[in-house]
Amino acid sequence: MITFKNVSKRYSGDRVALDTVDVAIERGTIVSIIGPSGAGKTTFIRCINRLIDCTSGTVEIEGEAVQHIGSRRLKQLRRRIGMVFQNYNLVDRLTVLENTLHGCLGAMPLHRSLFGLYSKEEKEQALTVLEEVGLSDYIYQRCADLSGGQKQRTGIARALMQKPDILLCDEPVSSLDQQSAQDILNYIERIVRTRKLT
Ligand code: ADP
Ligand code: MG
Numbered sequence: 629m630i631t632f633k634n635v636s637k638r639y640s641g642d643r644v645a646l647d648t649v650d651v652a653i654e655r656g657t658i659v660s661i662i663g664p665s666g667a668g669k670t671t672f673i674r675c676i677n678r679l680i681d682c683t684s685g686t687v688e689i690e691g692e693a694v695q696h697i698g699s700r701r702l703k704q705l706r707r708r709i710g711m712v713f714q715n716y717n718l719v720d721r722l723t724v725l726e727n728t729l730h731g732c733l734g735a736m737p738l739h740r741s742l743f744g745l746y747s748k749e750e751k752e753q754a755l756t757v758l759e760e761v762g763l764s765d766y767i768y769q770r771c772a773d774l775s776g777g778q779k780q781r782t783g784i785a786r787a788l789m790q791k792p793d794i795l796l797c798d799e800p801v802s803s804l805d806q807q808s809a810q811d812i813l814n815y816i817e818r819i820v821r822t823r824k825l826t
Contacts, residue, residue, distance in 0.1 A: 629655040629794065629826045630676060635685035637671050645671040646682065655826050658817060673796050677709045678702060689794075707734055710787030712816075714799040716779045720772035724763055724782050727771055728754045731789025750789075757788040761815055777808030784815060794826045795819075 630653040637646040645668040653659050661669050674680040675687050678694050687694050689705065697705065710731075718727045732750050733741045740746075746754075758764055761781040771779060780800060787795060797816060801809035819825065 629653055629690060631686075631688040631691075632672075632675075633686045633688070635675060635682045635687060637668070637675065637680065638683045646675070648685070653826060656820075656824055657826060658820055670798055673798050676794070676796060677706050677711070703734070707790055708792055709794045709796060710790050710792035712780070712783050712787050712795065712797040712800045714802055716771075716783045716803075718771040718779055718782055718786075721770060723768050723770055724758065724774070724778075724785075725754055725767040727782050728758055728785040728789060731786035734790065754785070754789060757785045760788070760819065761785045775808065776804045777811055780804065780808075780812050781815060784812075784819065788819065788823075792825065 630651075632649045632651045635646055635649045636644065638644050649672065661672060663669055671680055675682045676689070676694075678687075681695070692705075694702070694705065719730070726744075729744075729746050729750060732746070732753075755764070755767070758767055761784050763778065763781055763785065766774065766778060771782060774782065780803075783800075795816070800816065801812050804812060
């Protein structure tokens, strides 16, 4: 599903973040990348959807090299890849439901996204994913008033709105206490299995 061939990333000042990385990630698997701060985990993850461009080597998704694809194709590709962040990246003053619906903004035409005009299907889908992450009772709660674990579950729900094939999680539990971290990892594992994600 995801293949790194000889991938290196060098930042300015000759800092090497990735040094000839070769890895093949099979469809449907969960892969954890573990390493100390500065090891290159974020760089690695962001090379997959080209939030960061590698310096040399090839990143392929289902055999398609992502380096040289056009902006339109890149947008399509990114739509298939959900992201979950360490600090959640939610809009705190908005509700769980509104933040979740933000996950479909990328696929909406501009005039609808500008005014937040979500379709009935999108709203129903949001309710379904919120149920999947156990947040049905919190849909109208402002994200500012949630616990860390609930915030991250909202972040996962938002990622699922894209109907992704791939879920990239960058330190999804490092801001959480041990119990909430375990809960989130369990949610991620269950969702990846039931939805057959990678
Ligand atoms: P991790 O996520 O494992 O903490 P990163 O991928 O963020 O590691 O960083 C890997 C290395 O690349 C570190 O040495 C970091 O300082 C460096 N680095 C990351 N981003 C940049 C950047 N934009 N410019 C220069 N150096 C960077
Ligand atoms: Mg990082």
